[in-house]
Amino acid sequence: MNATTATLSEILLSSSRCLAAVQTGHSLTEALVKLPTHLRPAVQSVAWYAMRHWGLAQAWRDFALSRKPAKPWLNCHIALSLLLLDAAMIEHGQAKEASPQTPLDKQCPRYTPHTLVDQAVHAVELAKLGKPASGLVNAVLRRFQRERHAFIKAVTNNAVAQWNHPAWWIRKLKANYPADWQNILRANQTPPKLVLRVNRRRASIEAVMSELLAAGHHCHALGENAISLEDSAVVTALPGFDQGHWSVQDLSAQRAAPLLDIKNGQRVLDACAAPGGKTAHLLELADIELTALDQDPMRLARVADNLTRLRLMSDKVSLRVADARAIEQWWNGQPFDAILADVPCTASGVVRRHPDIAWLRRESDVMQTTRLQQEILDALWQTLATGGRLLLVTCSVFQEEGEGQAQAMLTRHADAKRLPAPGQILPCAANARAPGHDGFFYAVFERKACNR
Numbered sequence: 064m065n066a067t068t069a070t071l072s073e074i075l076l077s078s079s080r081c082l083a084a085v086q087t088g089h090s091l092t093e094a095l096v097k098l099p100t101h102l103r104p105a106v107q108s109v110a111w112y113a114m115r116h117w118g119l120a121q122a123w124r125d126f127a128l129s130r131k132p133a134k135p136w137l138n139c140h141i142a143l144s145l146l147l148l149d150a151a152m153i154e155h156g157q158a159k160e161a162s163p164q165t166p167l168d169k170q171c172p173r174y175t176p177h178t179l180v181d182q183a184v185h186a187v188e189l190a191k192l193g194k195p196a197s198g199l200v201n202a203v204l205r206r207f208q209r210e211r212h213a214f215i216k217a218v219t220n221n222a223v224a225q226w227n228h229p230a231w232w233i234r235k236l237k238a239n240y241p242a243d244w245q246n247i248l249r250a251n252q253t254p255p256k257l258v259l260r261v262n263r264r265r266a267s268i269e270a271v272m273s274e275l276l277a278a279g280h281h282c283h284a285l286g287e288n289a290i291s292l293e294d295s296a297v298v299t300a301l302p303g304f305d306q307g308h309w310s311v312q313d314l315s316a317q318r319a320a321p322l323l324d325i326k327n328g329q330r331v332l333d334a335c336a337a338p339g340g341k342t343a344h345l346l347e348l349a350d351i352e353l354t355a356l357d358q359d360p361m362r363l364a365r366v367a368d369n370l371t372r373l374r375l376m377s378d379k380v381s382l383r384v385a386d387a388r389a390i391e392q393w394w395n396g397q398p399f400d401a402i403l404a405d406v407p408c409t410a411s412g413v414v415r416r417h418p419d420i421a422w423l424r425r426e427s428d429v430m431q432t433t434r435l436q437q438e439i440l441d442a443l444w445q446t447l448a449t450g451g452r453l454l455l456v457t458c459s460v461f462q463e464e465g466e467g468q469a470q471a472m473l474t475r476h477a478d479a480k481r482l483p484a485p486g487q488i489l490p491c492a493a494n495a496r497a498p499g500h501d502g503f504f505y506a507v508f509e510r511k512a513c514n515r
């Protein structure tokens with residue numbers, strides 16, 4: 064047992080440092096794993112909440128300060144403290160109405176306004192930034208308590224504060240989805256529920272459900288293979304985890320493997336496999352000879368761990384660290400009957416589960432990943448058997464990475480024929496009855512015989 068209990072000032076200090084890491088291009092996950100374990104759960108909940116409301120937090124900070132402090136950490140700390148103070152004032156009846164951007168969702172960390180201000184100032188002292196910095200934080204927060212309405216009014220026409228995404232992202236979604244952009248942005252700001260995919264080789268959906276219910280987890284079945292949990296839980300502590308009875312996988316991602324329509328005995332390639340969610344699903348569906356590639360050795364090790372836990376490892380599975388584009392380095396010349404190309408993408412469809420993504424991406428990333436995807440697809444196409452299927456998957460909502468990529472594929476490859484597939488799936492928020500789902504794109508191509 065860990066005897067150390069984190070104080071609120073320590074939580075605020077570490078959260079602000081994690082948020083500052085995101086500003087310099089590091090993912091929140093990367094920043095969180097570096098923290099001492101006793102701080103991690105509380106910092107994660109504060110930092111995720113902040114990322115979902117980061118447009119508003121930064122706009123309020125900019126309204127409060129004529130000049131930003133030079134220290135990135137202090138900048139983030141002021142923005143974060145304003146956001147949490149707003150939530151605290153609503154919770155404790157010190158604010159007449161919730162501001163439109165800060166509904167008190169279940170994930171909102173709850174403190175009293177007095178404690179919050181006191182501990183936010185103390186965090187600056189812990190960071191040894193000196194009296195002027197702690198005085199500044201104190202003054203900004205006290206002003207917010209007095210003038211909250213003015214802060215809210217000041218950002219009413221600020222789209223970034225309203226939608227909590229960068230301006231270029233909002234512009235792009237408006238252009239791509241004139242009727243749906245607001246629903247997409249709203250869905251991105253709602254936390255997802257936990258969804259499991261049952262490993263049909265190890266357990267039935269009925270057996271997994273009864274184990275979960277017996278352990279006190281409210282859950283319900285979604286179709287033949289998926290289960291949605293009502294409340295958040297520590298995944299590794301849920302019944303059936305060690306036994307490999309299920310995997311955590313969003314409903315949209317669960318649609319991938321069946322689209323390849325694989326049969327026993329086929330040679331299948333999973334070209335961008337890590338951490339292996341879809342690799343495992345393929346192996347659950349048929350007795351295949353599977354090659355799983357990924358260029359990242361650390362991530363590929365997670366595929367091995369997952370397949371081992373799910374009891375899916377066998378001599379018919381081979382894991383290779385390789386760049387999918389360099390086929391001469393990993394392909395033995397025997398064509399594959401089916402290829403899963405879950406290519407690297409901006410991940411703009413999974414912002415609800417990784418809210419830092421919206422703040423990590425730059426507009427130029429879209430063009431760069433689109434080019435990388437094209438190179439991977441062109442290399443993989445050469446390894447596909449005539450009559451074989453290639454499934455293009457991205458967890459993105461940007462059209463360049465979805466329909467644009469699929470159309471370009473048909474233009475470059477005269478022997479590619481498009482088969483029916485879901486196409487663009489937009490993210491959908493969870494509600495009391497359904498867990499919602501992530502945004503994904505799916506296109507399936509068959510390789511026709513080509514008369515050259």
Ligand SMILES: C[S@@+](CC[C@H](N)C(=O)[O-])C[C@H]1O[C@@H](n2cnc3c(N)ncnc32)[C@H](O)[C@@H]1O
Pocket residue numbers: 334335336337338339340341342356357358359362385386387388405406407408439
């Ligand atoms: C979207 S993730 C794959 C998710 C995985 N299919 C799953 O369901 O768990 C994309 C993966 O592509 C890998 N990747 C990126 N560029 C690659 C390349 N050139 N060749 C092979 N893998 C690559 C990344 O390391 C990452 O693990």
